[in-house]
Amino acid sequence: MNTWRDKEEFKARVFEWAAKIDVHVRSLAVRPMRNKWASCSSGGNLNFNAELLLLSRDIGDYVIVHELLHFFVPNHGKLWKSLMRAHLEDYQQLEIKLKQSAYNKALRRTGDNASDNLFK
Numbered sequence: 001m002n003t004w005r006d007k008e009e010f011k012a013r014v015f016e017w018a019a020k021i022d023v024h025v026r027s028l029a030v031r032p033m034r035n036k037w038a039s040c041s042s043g044g045n046l047n048f049n050a051e052l053l054l055l056s057r058d059i060g061d062y063v064i065v066h067e068l069l070h071f072f073v074p075n076h077g078k079l080w081k082s083l084m085r086a087h088l089e090d091y092q093q094l095e096i097k098l099k100q101s102a103y104n105k106a107l108r109r110t111g112d113n114a115s116d117n118l119f120k
């Protein structure tokens with residue numbers, strides 16, 4: 001599996017995407033999180049779950065773009081989906097891969113809808 005070399009490489013990737021999407025990141029942390037892959041605040045603070053470093057890079061890309069787009073669109077509606085597709089054409093495939101990883105890692109804690117709770 002093509003995983004990340006280290007935390008720094010992941011962070012560099014976040015800034016790369018942020019520049020591309022035109023998002024201003026004020027603070028960025030990669031740290032253990034209990035039941036989310038990532039979170040963002042309107043002030044530009046981003047947190048990513050350190051477990052992402054154990055997954056393949058394309059899944060990391062998905063989570064990074066997913067989260068950065070929330071700076072513009074707070075939900076997963078039509079606009080968000082079309083922006084996702086514009087940046088990561090096969091994002092739905094990656095979403096499935098991520099959900100499978102969540103199952104494998106037993107991140108799923110609150111039943112079948114848990115995957116919806118992994119972000120926010």
Ligand SMILES: [Zn+2]
Nearest residue numbers: 066076119120
């Ligand atoms: Zn989301």
